[in-house]
Amino acid sequence: MGFPSDLEIARGVTPKPIGEVAAALGFHDDEVEPYGRTKAKLSIEGIERLEKSGARGKYVVVTAISPTPLGEGKTTTTVGLAQGLNKIGHRAAVAIRQPSLGPVFGIKGGAAGGGYSQVIPMEEFNLHLTGDVHAIGAAHNLAAAFLDNHLHHGNALNIDLRSITWPRVVDISDRAVRKTIIGLGGRDNGVVRESETVITVASEVMAVLALASDLADLRARLGRIVVAETADGKPVTTEDLKVAGSMAALLRDAIKPNLLQTLEGGPAFVHAGPFANIAHGNNSIIADRAALATSEIVVTEAGFGADMGAEKFFDIKCRASGLAPDAAVIVATVRALKMHGGVGKIVAGKPLDPALSAENVAAVTAGAQNLVKQIENVRAFGIPVVVAVNAFPTDTVAEHEAICSVALAAGARAAVVTTHFTDGGAGAATLAEAVWAAATSGEAKFAPIYADDMPLAQKIETIAKRIYGADGVDIAPAAAKRLARLEELGYGHLPICMAKTQYSLSHDASKLGRPTGFRVPVKAVTLAAGAGFITAVCGDMRLMPGLNKSPGGERIDLDLEHGGEIVGLF
Template sequence: MTVKSDIEIAREAKSKPISEVAAKLGIPADAIIPYGTTKAKLSFDFINALNTRPNGKLILVTAISPTPAGEGKTTTTVGLTDGLNRIGQKAMCALREPSLGPSFGMKGGAAGGGYAQVVPMEDINLHFTGDFHAITSAHNLLSALIDNHIYWGNKLGIDSRRVEWRRVLDMNDRALRSILNSLGGVSNGYPRQDGFDITVASEVMAILCLASDLKDLQNRLGNIIVAYTRDKAPIRARDLNADGAMTVLLKDALMPNMVQTLENNPAFLHGGPFANIAHGCNSVLATKSALKVADYVVTEAGFGADLGAEKFFDIKCRKAGLSPDACVIVATVRALKMHGGVAKDDLKTENADAVAKGCANLKRHIENVGKFGVPAVVAINRFITDTDAEIQEVMKAAEEMGTRAFLCTHWADGGKGTEALAAHVVEVANSGKAAFKPLYPDSMPLRDKVRTIATEIYRAADISCDGTIEKRFKELEEMGFGHLPVCMAKTQYSFSTDPTKRGAPEGHIVPIRELRLSAGAEFVVVITGEIMTMPGLPRVPAADTIRLNEEGQIEGLF
């Protein structure tokens, strides 16, 4: 039997006009700003009018530590949303937008897969509504204003050796990680060391995803610390009069985007910070708006629960005043086999013992989610090679942790394949068992916050910091930023900072390589191990096979 590709399935979708999809949630046509017929933005006037409405139930979808075998977190989020609607609930999902870097690199897009997708898939995975371009432009406008200020006399006394603000590009390009700018003579400015991050690692991206409205957006943009003087006094974006122009560029980008699933259920796609180098959640504005118009909102946080879920709880929920009602942890038999020591080439061979061993990773994530006071449910994203014996091991592991696992076939069956999971999620979300609490208090010193995450979530023995890092912790505390949460930048493949250590390693040391203050986003980025904020392309990137066919259709995009 020939299995259709994601893009072939998406092209066969019978999409409805976006106004009809919005109407399912009681959103009138004049409250949306159409971008064509199948995607739109939600107007600020409508969003502001929602404040007095009660909130629906918030369900987070996270996953075990990812492997090359795949987990299907976004696919499960979409499938669960369709399943909830199939059993008669008014539900929608709130997702992140994909980055062009992974789309043309190795990881792929973020529109789901099989018969659990959001559409229009090609638009979503490419330019969509232009949000990422706006974020890239706003970020690089600030970069240009910094060097321009230095060129025209440097009235603020910026120390060019202490410029913290790098440039960004929404593409994987390792050649830009470290550069020298302003070469070529006096007319081009003062040469200095610089570099690029990928757009999804930009503080502007984080700010867009955490801002509550345009006023808050501009205030946060103005708070960005871009550089220091020779006396180490901070220089902010508003000192360069950059916040107004940056807000203008981001005015439309701040409005949440609405699309639909293959089953014509509503979905918000807005913002897209990576979870291994940023905070990994869609926008607060989209999530809060969704909670006002739907009874159940299914959202996701990137990569494994040690990254995305921890940041969802400790950063997004803390800052936005959100309180999740349930958490779904996605697992696959294939990935659990890899955590149990099986090579990728051997995954088709039944190995229940390896699954049982790999379930240590799943159990760790279930336990970690419980530390935040949120009840967890396990979704087994089924592959055709999974055997009954292997599936039983996952069911058993979940039961040992006091929860339940449900077999899900949404990739092949759409919402029908998640009806049992959806019914249980409704039961859990309404059980009153959730008692959300962040892992650490605001008042805890920054270094202790980092150590708490490392020991409690990663099961490390300790963190290691050289003299420079210890000094930076102290500086940030003295500058008045000790109350901020921390955003860990760490490999997604392991609880440790070594991506080859799968399963549930413990007793390791987490080396802290760099601290980056995001004063506008209001968190401190803690870079560990060898994590990169500008990815590179693989030996054979996806871009090699992406092209237009003779009918003008896109080929090779999943």
Template sequence: MTIPSDLDISRATSLRPIEEVAGRLGLGPHLLEPCGRHVAKVSLEAAEELADRPRAKYVLVSAVTPTPLGEGKTTTTVGLGQALDLLGHRSAVAIRQPSMGPTFGIKGGAAGGGYSQVVPMEALNLHLTGDGHAVTSAHNLLAAMLDNHLHQGNELGIDPQRITWGRVLDVNDRELRSIVTGLGGRGDGTPRQAGFDITAASEVMAVLALATSLRDLRRRLGRIVVGGTRDGTPVTAEQLRAAGAMAVLLREAIKPNLLQTTENTPVFVHAGPFGNIAHGNSSVVADQIAARCADYVVTEAGFGADMGAERFFNIKCRASGLRPDAAVLVATVRALKAHSGRYRIVAGRPLPPELLAENPGDVLAGADNLRKQIENIRLHGVSPVVAVNAFPTDHPSEHAVIREVAEAAGARVAVSGHYLGGGEGAKELAEAVVEAAAEPSAFRSLYPDSADLRTKIETVARRVYGADGVSYTPAAARSLRECEANGFGSLPVCIAKTHLSLSSDPSLLGAPTGWTLPVREVRASAGAGFVYPICGDVRTMPGLGSSPAAERIDIDERGEVVGLS
């Protein structure tokens, strides 16, 4: 069987005018700012205008700890939205905007895949409406004003050794991780060591994703801490008088983008915070608008349930005030086989042939990760539904093992063939989600705001990751004390660690026990509204691989994009 490429499927889709897609949600033309025929910005006035409508059922899509290839959360999210529509429920999908770094790197785009993807694919993966560029500009404007303040006499007494604000770029470029700025003559700035992160890792992107209004965005930008004085007093964007101009650059970016799926289901695409050091979820304003437009809102959180879902529950839901009604946990045969420790999967390389052979025993050997991630959903009082994302190379005996393990852990289970079958292939999953969402919500946060930062870190480490405890470097312990002293102790925590393991060590598969979470550094994202402890080696500026996707992307003689995946 020859399967068309995602790009070919996208181009073969019969797209509806975006005004018609919006009309399915009750969004009138006066609330839209069209960007061509198939993309539109949605006015923030929609949230106020639709406030009297009933709130939709709110469904999160997460996953087991993924392999480097990913397990198809976005495709599952899209397929579930399509299937809910087929069952007669008005649905809206809400996802993050792809970063161009991974699009031109190894991972490729993030539009979903097969017959469950967001279209037009090229628009989604390449710039879209320029929100990412606005974030880049706002972030780098703050960096420029910070360095200019140093150059112009440093009235605020900023200690150059305490500066934490670098620059960002939406390109994978390892050469920029650590640089020296200000080289040249006296008029060329103040030399200091600095560096670049990828735009998705910018605190400005996290702020955009968590802001509830333009006014809230402006306040959060002002609270961003760029460094400190010699006595440790934080210095903010407001003190540098940069926050107002940053808000101006973001005033269009805060409006969610509306697209559609291959079956014309409405999709809100907005913000793209990094899944390692930020909360890895799409925007609050998109979800708040969608929640008044549909019967079901299906949104996705980055990486496994120990990361994106935990942050969704404890950070995003705190900001939005929305309560989830159910959570989907995507599992694949290949991921559970990988968690057996018997296979090695490398991004950009073909899967080992033996991994594709029928072997339910290896699936069972890696099932501890599935059990733990089901437990992580339940910790928050949310009903889990395991979605087996079916691949053509899977075997029924392997699906049967996943079903048996999930049901024994108290979760509903559905095998979903949305990649090839679109919404029709995800009907079993949609029916299970409707059942789960009908149960009374018992949602709860994992810790109260009043808990101290160490308690919050250790609660997540022990209860979600399965750690025996937490260790802190002297620098991290000192930073925690400074965060508390500076008034950040009531903020939630966003623990930066590897996404390839429940632990902080990417080589520890399954559900490891007998380990300690090592916190080497702690930073405050006061604008976004969380404190992030850094555990292990977490890269905030990826590099390109030996054969990046950019080598295969081009323009053909008709002016159309080729090679995008």
């Protein structure tokens, strides 16, 4: 028999009752809201009670090199590391995002980890969980409905239709609704105008939920969301539309973090799910706080490479939370570094290029310049780095040694080959030792890479030059004008959320390795006043993905001969 599927592995474990997991963390019965036997929501009051003890665990963020379309096992490493830390005797928790249905039914599949390093139950994790993403979509679309209803009933706020920036959302990859005309069919159907639809995880409401500190902060942030401007250029907020309170009501339960468990029974906090290429790409602050208050060490994950989710973790999330990380892990794979070294090509849905399975130390070493830059990126924030080489069966010892040698020379504190996919926590024990040593070393001297009072255009340029390695930025005239206007309106202190391709350090997905001699084009700028950042859209980024020719959803079904079990998830 071959290696079992992720779903088979997940179903081969009997989860602990979720109340038992919560009790071990110190939560009282009335602070735990079970959703069946295997998942629960945790009350904000319970989290705040536990925080009063003053204890705070070590804080570790897992990031990666610039990934391939298949991913490099970052979530698997995050879960495996937490299991490994528990294995060597430290009370560890994992804190990760909940998945979007777009990738689940599209290219990448689920986001619960893989092999023997997963969060369970895998099916529930990947399909709806406790309904938070649906609540976010409902709250977002409620604001859209109120906006169009206001226009229909006379537009008392004198909204300039050309200034409307609030789209609609759906959590399925659906390219056909990226750009739409709404209000067709006569006056009873509203005002005819151009609109768009973005994927729910890119919604500002998702970002608000992830960055809010409590229910009052959530309510205040929702009220600050700007959806349009008046004819004389004044911002129009959801508070002006009198919809912010209803949005908050829809999210009253969604703000509570979800508690699940790993395959080995350790606690897993799962909450919020923004994409790192078009949003800030990190799980919620509240989930991290809950984990930090109840564990010796917390392993969280930032989306895609260190130039993407990790930069936003440091510059956006840590600014909002006030929390400082103690260490970072950068995940690398042999196959990805070969690709960055100019060998082979990875296309999702197609067989792996044979060149990526053949030993090629030279290609690995050349591609490892991407790893070198990502190590530099994390160290720019004053955080010690451990490199985790996520091992695959086709790797060779020489290739692993080449990666570790380059990583150490580039300033990584340690570089470890890890086999958590096949061996679970035991396979990550050596990595766990290295991460614990880094997190307790006292070496972290965290600081964002730009000041709050730096001009917005200069913040964008700082990220492009220091993190991407660009020569500079080319800001389109309309975007430059918008930046100046945002500063006039008092938003100049906000951090920047860069929207760009995840597959390259540059804005161009075809530029692999460590590209040089490029400038980053910024074609548009949008305000997320409620979330508390400004998005700079680089290159040809889209906020609504599309399905590929053979999406993963084609293989998902119910096994009616075995009680309607879900099959085909991966």
